[in-house]
Amino acid sequence: MKEKYIEDLREIKKMMNLSTRFISLSGLSGVSIGIIALFGVWFADHIVFKDQNYLVADRIELSDKSITHILLIAIGTLLLSTITAIFFTVKKSKQQNQNVWNHQTKRLLINLFIPLIAGGLLCFILLFKGFIGLLPPLTLMFYGLALVNASKYTLPEIRSLGLFEIVLGLIAVQLIDYGLFLWAFGFGILHIAYGLFIQRKYQS
Amino acid sequence: MKEVLKDLDKAFENKIRLGIMSALVVNDSLDFNTLKDLLGVTDGNLASHLKSLEKNEYIQFKKEFLDRKPHTDYSATTKGKDAFKKHITAIEQLLK
Numbered sequence: 001m002k003e004k005y006i007e008d009l010r011e012i013k014k015m016m017n018l019s020t021r022f023i024s025l026s027g028l029s030g031v032s033i034g035i036i037a038l039f040g041v042w043f044a045d046h047i048v049f050k051d052q053n054y055l056v057a058d059r060i061e062l063s064d065k066s067i068t069h070i071l072l073i074a075i076g077t078l079l080l081s082t083i084t085a086i087f088f089t090v091k092k093s094k095q096q097n098q099n100v101w102n103h104q105t106k107r108l109l110i111n112l113f114i115p116l117i118a119g120g121l122l123c124f125i126l127l128f129k130g131f132i133g134l135l136p137p138l139t140l141m142f143y144g145l146a147l148v149n150a151s152k153y154t155l156p157e158i159r160s161l162g163l164f165e166i167v168l169g170l171i172a173v174q175l176i177d178y179g180l181f182l183w184a185f186g187f188g189i190l191h192i193a194y195g196l197f198i199q200r201k202y203q204s
Numbered sequence: 205m206k207e208v209l210k211d212l213d214k215a216f217e218n219k220i221r222l223g224i225m226s227a228l229v230v231n232d233s234l235d236f237n238t239l240k241d242l243l244g245v246t247d248g249n250l251a252s253h254l255k256s257l258e259k260n261e262y263i264q265f266k267k268e269f270l271d272r273k274p275h276t277d278y279s280a281t282t283k284g285k286d287a288f289k290k291h292i293t294a295i296e297q298l299l300k
Binding site: 002005006008009011012013016018020099 | 234
């Protein structure tokens with residue numbers, strides 16, 4: 001009799017979690033996003049920021065070539081990360097016998113993308129106005145806000161990752177000449193660390 | 205002990221009905237297919253359990269047409285939420 005009710009409570013908890021949270025988030029996608037981010041930062045450092053003092057809070061005259069390079073690196077990094085994240089997540093959903101494209105996924109994505117798109121558009125505008133030094137801190141901050149906002153609909157660990165990114169973003173505004181380094185830490189190292197942690201914790 | 209047993213709800217004795225209710229109390233509403241995916245049951249099985257919860261007035265539904273296809277959204281009623289809360293409290297009492 002007691003066992004039946006313990007089992008019932010477990011079922012209640014499971015259904016509440018399954019119906020509200022996207023649980024197929026793969027740790028490996030975090031690791032891959034982190035590695036891609038480190039490559040992106042390396043490219044940006046060597047192609048755009050090398051020999052140039054772009055990491056300041058002031059407006060800068062950017063050559064068309066620099067803008068094109070930054071956009072290409074940014075889009076390439078974003079595209080590669082998205083593709084690998086989708087790849088590992090779909091793989092994990094299949095392992096868990098979950099439908100990838102369900103009500104929980106949609107809710108997660110909508111809540112992730114509201115701050116992310118707002119921040120992305122802001123950075124886009126600032127880039128064309130020449131405020132390139134503000135891009136590393138602002139991308140960190142808006143990404144962090146997006147994660148905190150989306151964390152209610154997926155694994156709870158994502159919330160603290162978001163908080164870390166927000167703090168890093170604020171530090172990067174203050175120490176603006178270390179912007180790229182902090183960006184590499186936030187998008188690279190933290191993703192890899194959280195990815196490994198999640199992979200280990202939720203391995204089934 | 206007897207007091208506690210009185211609060212256990214027969215409607216939630218079945219595992220599928222318990223699952224439906226658990227999902228509906230933490231979501232504003234869920235449609236038929238989402239519930240089906242969550243519980244991993246057949247259409248007929250789910251429909252019969254939904255009907256029985258409806259009869260108790262624990263859940264309500266809203267039918268509309270999206271792209272000319274019928275789309276039914278289910279949600280828990282206040283009565284259903286109260287009954288579910290009572291049921292869980294009773295289980296917790298029993299397990300103490």
